Amino acid sequence: MSDKIPVTVLTGYLGAGKTTLLNRILSEPHGKKYAVIVNEFGEIGIDNDLVVGADEEVFEMNNGCICCTVRGDLIRIIDGLMKRKGKFDAIIVETTGLADPAPVAQTFFMDQDVGDRARLDAVVTVADAKWLTERLKDAPEAKNQIAFADVIILNKTDLVTPAELDAVEATIRAINPAAKLHRTTKCALPIADVLDRNAFDLDRILDIEPDFLEEGHHHHHAEDIRSMSFEIRGDVDPDKFMPWIQDLTQVKGGDILRCKGILAFRNEPKRFVFQGVHMILDGDLQRDWRADETRVSRAVFIGRNLDREEIKKGFFATAA
Amino acid sequence: MISLATPASLTQHVTPLDAGSHVIAAAWPGGVPALALADGAVMLGVPGLQRRIDVHGGAGLLVAASTPGRLVTGGGDGRVCSLGATGEPAEIHRDPKGGWIDAVAASPTGSVAWSIGKRVTTCDDKGRLKTIELSSTAQGLAWFPKGYRLAIAHYNGASLWFPNTQTPPEFLEWKGAHLDVSISVDGRFVVTSMQELALHGWRLPSKPTEKVAHMRMSG
Numbered sequence: 368m369s370d371k372i373p374v375t376v377l378t379g380y381l382g383a384g385k386t387t388l389l390n391r392i393l394s395e396p397h398g399k400k401y402a403v404i405v406n407e408f409g410e411i412g413i414d415n416d417l418v419v420g421a422d423e424e425v426f427e428m429n430n431g432c433i434c435c436t437v438r439g440d441l442i443r444i445i446d447g448l449m450k451r452k453g454k455f456d457a458i459i460v461e462t463t464g465l466a467d468p469a470p471v472a473q474t475f476f477m478d479q480d481v482g483d484r485a486r487l488d489a490v491v492t493v494a495d496a497k498w499l500t501e502r503l504k505d506a507p508e509a510k511n512q513i514a515f516a517d518v519i520i521l522n523k524t525d526l527v528t529p530a531e532l533d534a535v536e537a538t539i540r541a542i543n544p545a546a547k548l549h550r551t552t553k554c555a556l557p558i559a560d561v562l563d564r565n566a567f568d569l570d571r572i573l574d575i576e577p578d579f580l581e582e583g584h585h586h587h588h589a590e591d592i593r594s595m596s597f598e599i600r601g602d603v604d605p606d607k608f609m610p611w612i613q614d615l616t617q618v619k620g621g622d623i624l625r626c627k628g629i630l631a632f633r634n635e636p637k638r639f640v641f642q643g644v645h646m647i648l649d650g651d652l653q654r655d656w657r658a659d660e661t662r663v664s665r666a667v668f669i670g671r672n673l674d675r676e677e678i679k680k681g682f683f684a685t686a687a
Numbered sequence: 688m689i690s691l692a693t694p695a696s697l698t699q700h701v702t703p704l705d706a707g708s709h710v711i712a713a714a715w716p717g718g719v720p721a722l723a724l725a726d727g728a729v730m731l732g733v734p735g736l737q738r739r740i741d742v743h744g745g746a747g748l749l750v751a752a753s754t755p756g757r758l759v760t761g762g763g764d765g766r767v768c769s770l771g772a773t774g775e776p777a778e779i780h781r782d783p784k785g786g787w788i789d790a791v792a793a794s795p796t797g798s799v800a801w802s803i804g805k806r807v808t809t810c811d812d813k814g815r816l817k818t819i820e821l822s823s824t825a826q827g828l829a830w831f832p833k834g835y836r837l838a839i840a841h842y843n844g845a846s847l848w849f850p851n852t853q854t855p856p857e858f859l860e861w862k863g864a865h866l867d868v869s870i871s872v873d874g875r876f877v878v879t880s881m882q883e884l885a886l887h888g889w890r891l892p893s894k895p896t897e898k899v900a901h902m903r904m905s906g
C-alpha cells in the first residue's frame with residue numbers, strides 16, 4: 368500500500384479559508400510536488416501543469432441506493448494523473464463549500480482502479496470560527512463536512528472571543544469527537560498537521576478520546592447529526608459483531624455518515640480496526656495489543672436519525 | 688529421415704521498445720508505427736529510427752484516437768492535435784481555458800470530435816466547428832461509420848448527435864454512469880462500458896416501426 372499516492376481532501380464552507388490553506392501548502396518550501404484538483408481555476412496563485420479543474424459530478428451506483436455514490440470526475444482525473452506517476456508526490460482535492468464529502472471518500476473504496484493506485488489520506492475541513500455555528504443551522508453541507516473530517520482546522524479564531532471559541536469547538540465536538548482539531552488564524556499551522564496524516568490508514572485510525580465516551584458525551588440536541596461512541600471493557604465475539612455491523616450499515620447506511628472502531632476479538636492477539644462510509648465497510652486485523660494496553664472494544668458512529676439506544680444495545684450484545 | 692520444418696514463432700518478429708512513459712495509444716498513421724505517450728510526446732517511426740515529437744509538453748497527453756491516416760491526440764493543455772506519417776503535429780483546436788481534453792474520436796472521413804467536461808465539439812474535414820453542451824460530462828465519444836453522427840457516453844445513457852443539423856441529440860437512456868462508447872461497423876449497435884462491471888447495448892431501429900432494443904451485459 369506504500370506505493371499508493373496519498374490523496375488529501377480539502378473541504379470547508381464558503382469563505383472559511385480553504386484557498387488560503389491551499390496556497391500555503393503549494394507555496395511553502397517542503398520539496399514536494401502536488402497535483403491539485405480544484406473547482407475554480409485562477410483562485411490558486413501557483414502555475415502548475417498538474418492543476419486540474421473538476422466539476423464535482425456525483426454518480427449514483429446502479430444498485431438503486433442513493434447513498435452509494437462516487438465522484439465520476441475524480442475517477443477520470445485520478446486515472447489521467449496516475450499515467451504521469453513520478454511527476455508528483457501527492458494529490459490534493461479541493462471541494463466547493465457545497466460539496467458532500469461522502470462521494471469523494473466512497474470513490475476510494477468503490478472504484479477499484481482508483482483504490483488500487485491512490486489512498487485517501489485524510490479529509491481536512493476548514494471551519495470559520497465566527498460563522499460556523501450559523502452555517503450549521505442552515506447548511507447541511509457544512510454539517511457533513513464537519514462530520515466527515517479527520518482533521519478540522521478551526522480558522523479565523525482572532526475574530527471571536529475565547530468563550531465563543533470554546534462554544535464553537537464544543538459544537539464541533541458534538542458532531543465529530545474523533546477528528547484532530549487545530550485552532551488557527553489565516554490557516555497558519557505546520558503543513559505536516561494537514562498532509563500525510565494517514566488518517567484513513569486503519570492501523571493509525573485516530574484513537575477515540577475517552578472523554579467523548581458515553582458519560583463525557585456532549586448533548587447538543589439542536590444538531591440533527593450526532594456522534595455516539597461506545598466501549599466494551601473487554602473482547603467482542605467476531606461471529607456476533609460482523610453480522611451485526613454489516614446489517615446495521617446495510618439498513619442504516621444512508622444515515623450513517625461515518626463509523627470507526629478498534630476492537631478486541633476473542634482469542635485474537637491483534638487489534639481489529641474498522642471504518643465505514645455509509646454502507647461501505649472496511650476492516651482489518653492490525654498490530655498486536657501491547658502488553659501495557661487494556662483490551663477494550665470501542666466504536667464511534669456519526670450520522671443522522673440514529674437511535675442511540677438501539678445501536679448501543681446491538682453493540683453491547685456482541686460482547687464475548 | 689524426414690525433417691520437419693520448425694514452425695516460425697511469432698516472437699521472432701517482435702521487437703521490444705522502451706517507450707519511457709505510459710503508452711496511451713498505439714497507431715499506424717500512414718503506415719508508420721506511433722505511440723502516444725502520457726508525458727505529452729508521440730514516439731514515431733520504426734525501431735531504431737524513432738523520433739520523439741513533443742505534442743502536449745508537460746501538461747501531458749491524455750487521450751488519443753486514430754484513423755488509417757492520422758493520430759489525433761488530446762492533452763492536459765486543452766489542445767487537440769493531429770499527426771500524420773511525417774510527424775509534423777498540426778493543432779486542430781486550442782481551448783482558451785486550457786481544460787483537460789477528456790475524450791477524443793476520429794473518423795476516417797476526416798471528422799474529429801473532442802470533449803471538455805460537458806462540452807462536446809466536432810470539426811469536420813473542412814474545419815467547421817460545432818459544439819453542444821450536455822447535462823453531464825461526456826465520458827466517451829465514437830463516430831458512426833460515415834462520420835456524420837457522433838455517439839456520446841455520459842451519465843444515465845448515451846446521446847446520438849448529428850453535428851451538422853439543428854436536431855437535438857437522440858437520447859438513449861439507461862441509468863448509471865457510461866464511461867465509453869463504440870459503434871458496430873454497420874452502425875446498428877451502440878455499446879457503452881459502465882462504472883459498474885457491465886456493458887450496455889442498444890440496437891437502433893432499422894425501420895420506423897421498430898423500437899430501440901436494450902442489451903444488458905453484466906459481468
Ligand SMILES: [Zn+2]
Nearest residue numbers: 432434435646
Ligand atoms: Zn447505499
